[in-house]
C-alpha cells in the first residue's frame with residue numbers, strides 16, 4: 001500500500017479547519033501549522049457575526065460607490081473608513097475595489113461566482129457540525145434584514161434583483177409582521193426581508209476549535225508554531241518552513257487569512273489582499289435580542305444572539321494589520337445595539353460587554369483566492385473570503401481537498417484564480 005500524501009495546512013482558522021476536515025476525509029495525511037490556539041481571538045473566525053448567508057453574493061463595492069470615498073476619508077468612525085497614513089499603501093487595492101464593481105454586469109458575474117461557493121452553505125455546515133459532534137452550534141432558522149421603511153428597501157432593489165437571479169427567495173414583512181416576529185426590535189424599523197434558506201452559527205470560535213479537535217481525533221497533527229515559508233526544489237514542494245525547522249510534505253495550503261499575501265508571494269503569486277478590520281461588542285446575561293439574527297441596513301451591523309452573549313458586529317476599517325485597534329468603534333457598535341433593542345439595560349457594567357477587533361482577509365472583488373500556485377502546483381491558495389469566510393469555508397474545504405488530490409473541482413474555479421490580479 002502506498003503512503004498517503006502529506007498535506008500541511010498553514011493556519012487553523014475556519015478555512016484551515018475545513019480544509020483539514022475534507023483532506024482527512026479524502027484519505028490524506030494532515031498537519032496543521034498554527035502559532036495560536038485554534039479558534040481564539042487572533043482569528044477572524046473567532047468573533048464574526050456567525051452568518052451562514054448563502055445569499056451574500058454581492059461584492060463589497062457597488063456601481064457609484066466611488067461618490068462616497070470623500071466620506072470614508074473624512075469620517076474616521078463611519079461604517080467604512082481608511083486610515084489616512086495607510087492610504088498610500090491601500091490605494092492600489094481601493095482602486096481595484098472600485099473598478100471591480102463599476103458596472104452591474106460585473107456585479108452579476110461576481111454574484112454568480114459567489115453563489116456557486118455559498119449555495120447550500122447552511123446544509124454543508126450542518127452535516128459537518130453533526131459529524132464533528134457540535135450540531136448544536138449550527139442553526140437553520142433563516143436570517144432577517146431590516147429597513148427603516150419599504151422605501152429604504154427599494155433603494156437597494158437592484159441588489160435584491162441580482163440575488164433573485166441567483167435563485168434567492170425571500171419573504172417581505174410589513175411593520176406588524178416584523179413587530180410580531182421580533183418583539184424586542186425598535187419600532188423605528190418598519191420593513192423586513194426574511195431569507196429562509198440561510199442559517200447561523202452560535203459560536204464561530206468554538207466551532208473552529210471543535211473542527212480542529214475533530215481533525216486531531218482523526219489523526220491530524222497540530223504544530224504550534226508560525227510557518228515562515230516553503231522549501232521548493234525545481235517547482236516541487238519539499239517542506240513548509242518554521243523558525244526552527246521544517247515539516248516535510250507533498251502539498252501545502254495557504255490559509256492564514258489576512259496574513260496570506262506574503263505566503264502567496266513566496267508561492268509565486270502577487271495577490272491583491274487587504275485587511276478590512278471589523279469589530280464586535282457582545283453583551284452577556286440578557287435574553288433581549290433578535291429571535292432570528294438580523295442585519296440593519298441603515299447602520300450596517302448584524303446582531304446575533306449567541307452562546308457567549310448578544311453580539312453586534314460590523315464596521316470596515318482599512319488599516320495596517322498590526323495597527324492598534326480603535327476601540328471607539330466597538331463602543332459605537334454597543335451604542336447601536338442599545339438603540340436597536342430599547343429594552344436592553346442602559347447602565348451596562350463594563351464586565352458585561354466584551355469587545356473584539358478582527359481582520360477580514362479581503363480581495364478587492366469580494367472573491368476568495370482558490371487554486372494552485374504559479375510557483376508550485378503543490379501549493380494551494382485558500383484565503384481572501386472577506387465578509388463571507390465562515391459561510392464559504394465549508395465548500396472551500398471540499399475544493400482544497402479536490403485540488404490536493406487532483407480531483408476535478410466541483411465548481412468552476414476560474415473566477416477565483418489567484419493570478420487574476422496580474
Ligand SMILES: Cc1cc2nc3c(=O)[nH]c(=O)nc-3n(C[C@H](O)[C@H](O)[C@H](O)COP(=O)(O)OP(=O)(O)OC[C@H]3O[C@@H](n4cnc5c(N)ncnc54)[C@H](O)[C@@H]3O)c2cc1C
Pocket residue numbers: 010011012013014015016033034035036038039042043044045046047048049050051052053225226227228255256257258259277278279280302313314315358359360361382383384385386387388389390391392
Ligand atoms: C466583524 C466581522 C464580522 C464577520 N461576519 C461574518 C459572518 O457573519 N459570516 C461570514 O461568513 N463571515 C464573516 N466574517 C468574515 C470571516 O470571519 C472571515 O472571512 C473568516 O473568519 C476568515 O477565516 P480564515 O480561516 O481565512 O482566517 P482566520 O480566521 O483569521 O485564521 C487565520 C489563522 O492563521 C493563523 N496564522 C497567522 N499567521 C500564521 C503563520 N505565519 N503560520 C501559521 N498560522 C498563521 C492565525 O493565527 C489564525 O488562526 C466577519 C468578519 C468580521 C471581522
